[in-house]
Amino acid sequence: MRIFDPHIHMTSRTTDDYQAMHAAGVRALVEPAFWLGQPRTAPESFLDYFDSLLGWEPFRAAQYGIAHHCTLALNPKEANDPRCTPVLEELPRYLVKDGVVAVGEIGYDSMTPAEDTALAAQLDLAAGHSLPALVHTPHRDKLAGLRRTLDVVAESRLPVDRVLVDHLNETTVKEARESGCWLGFSVYPDTKMDEHRMVAVLREYGPERVLVNSAADWGNSDPLTTRKVGEAMLAAGFSEDDVDRVLWRNPVAFFGLSGRLALDPAMPEALHEGNSILRGGE
Amino acid sequence: MLTTHEELRTCLSTKANAWLDSALADADDAARQGPNGPSGRDIPRWELRFAAAGRECGDPQAAQAVRVLLLHTARPNPADVARLYARGTGDERRAVVAALPYLPLTPAEGVPLIEDALRSNDVRLIAAAVGPYAAVLDAHAWRHAVLKCLFTGVPPAAVAGLADRALGDAELGRMLRDFAAERTAAGRPVPDGLTHVLALTAKGA
Structure with missing residues (x-):
């Protein structure tokens, strides 16, 4: 089982996790820029974080045979802090870099005017x-947050099929799917989805445009939930091809929209159907 | 050694070569404009090329050689070199370090970048830092660079001019013997290559 975890905060994880992830089949991941638990107080603090997502973490991942990419943004929560918002002016220097495969995580936390502004700008x-966008949906008032998110996307010049809306669940999947965006599900203990609910959603809506991630971070989380979903899918009668589609081909297709996904050609079937989308279509 | 445009031509695709031609033209423009180039938040075109070299060239090794050539051609001022290093990806930082011998920086401007690279734990960056520019390091810093290579698993062959500079260096020899003793006491293997460097320090002493 080859696994691409499209959303995991490795900054908060130990090197043991990289080993365990590789043993479970994880060969590629995307680390979105997000809140660190501890509030930042200056744009420079973001820049150090971005540098880490572009230097230190890819090195750490490579030691364990995992390709690391990232998404960069001012996150929704800190978009409300005027000490942090000047980082928006620095983002253009970072969004041009190799290894950046989307703008994200953007979206809503408490649905404030400051969050509206940051979401639209990003x-x-x-x-x-020419990057896709990874959009976080809020933990509180999620359905209203999804609707407002989709409205802002529709008003933007970014086509909806270049948007991945994340942290979906049973209450938001239908409307998200109808919008035409890509569908992200975080399988995360206690607060988000679990593997059995995920299988039920896949049964009802199918694997098209569906991405599953662990969203593992500094909270009570598990970097191996992607594998657990793959196993639960097989146990529920899904084919190995369905599992591969959800856990590998869909994330490769979505982040491949950036033209910057660089997966080691030695990886199993990294060049899907001979298509070199992984190296920017060259 | 600087990989020339002609040498790069032979290992890039037609599309990548066309990109490289225009990237080098942008770098030429930047060198001609010097301090009169774009200011403020406008990103100079050659810097966009520098950032995009990986995805445009495809081959990671060629991309690194392209980045070094772009730096050599654009001849950024010392403050811009420091910024390109400090706010660079892992690949970009290695390219800046590799380009230092070809840039008009004084040792006071270049050494802090090498020292930063040597403080990292990214073995690829450490290996780049002990290239030809490391000749400007003082004796203490250079010895610690050699020791760090052995400690982190960077082959001593990565150290430029090792045979000449280690020759008869009794202090480096002492450091290596102490390190080997510590490893042996812990029941851990002594790194490959340590004996070779140690033999160099004993020569001509």
């Missing part, structure tokens, strides 16, 4: 840099 940055 959807525009994504369009301007």
